[in-house]
Amino acid sequence: MVPIPSRDGIALVGFDADDTLWRSQDYFDDAQAQFERIVSAYVDLDDVGQRLYEYESRNIAFFGYGVKGMALSMVEAAVDITDARITAGDIHRIVALAKDLLRHPVEILAGVRDAVAAVAATHPVVLITKGDLFHQEAKVRDSGLADLFRRIEVVSEKDPPTYARLLEEFDVPAGRFLMVGNSLRSDIAPVLALGGWGVHVPYHTTWAHEAGARVEAGQARMRTIEAIGALPQVVRELDALAAAR
Known part of the structure; x- marks a missing residue:
């Protein structure tokens, strides 16, 4: 259980990780570009990337999110798109792309540690x-x-059900929880739907699956910031608004 401050306002702040605290999607974008080059040696198509996403989105229910799901989707897509003409050697290259993704270094985004530490204080x-x-x-x-x-x-x-379960475990009402993240779909919209608060920190590239959500314009319980360094001040502002309700 996470201890809840006795005062009013925001009791708990949640942070997303990938593309909020450290780089992630850049590496996936690079892997997809290499996948497209491999497959393009067999077929003349302009939409290989879109075809791959269709496999990825269908396979989330089976493989979940992350590198392993992308890798299996790339293999399945490559076989289908090339009518099984792709060689074992190129399948091996696709698997190697996934291994490289799993080995990539963790590159913290500028200002993240100071901002998180300030909020954690x-x-x-x-x-x-x-x-x-x-x-x-x-x-x-x-x-x-x-x-x-x-x-x-x-x-x-x-x-929303996942956040509701976590908030119940944390013993924190949704109206006293604030989520920080780069994805409207995963980090902001579900929390707002429960009555919580959100700070959207957009990243310069977003996976297509995360780009579909929309949040009502002028949403009073959400702020968008361009740099993580602005977060501590925005948390203080939303904390005051939450306390006033």
Whole structure:
């Protein structure tokens, strides 16, 4: 259980990990570009990337999020798109792309540690991320940020039922919870739907699956910031608004 401050306002701040605290999608984009070059040697198509996403989106229900799901989707897509003409050697190259993704270094985004530490000085903070368990745990360990968080949760999906379950475990009402993340779909919209608060920190590239959500314009319980350095001040502002309700 996460201790709840006795005062009013925001009792708990949650942070997303990938593309909020450290780089992630850049590496996936690069792997997809290499996949497209491999497959393009067999077929003349302009939409290989879109075809791959169709496999990925269907396979989430089977493989979940993360590198392993992408790797299996790439193999399946490559076989289907090339009518099984792709060679074993090129399948091996695709598997190697996935291994490279799992080995990529954890590159903390500029200003992240100072911003998280500043928020953690005034509020309990937790990390809520989704994806492959082993990979996410390794990234958290290698990030050097784990000491800042009261709890670290790796979940299979980030939707209203998942957040509701976590908030029940934390013993925190939704109206006193604030989530920080780069994805409107996974980090902000589900929490707002429960009556919570959100700070959207857009990243320069977003996976297509995360780009579909919309949040009502002028949403009073959400702020968008362009740089993580603005977060501590925005948390203070939303804390005051939450306390006034």
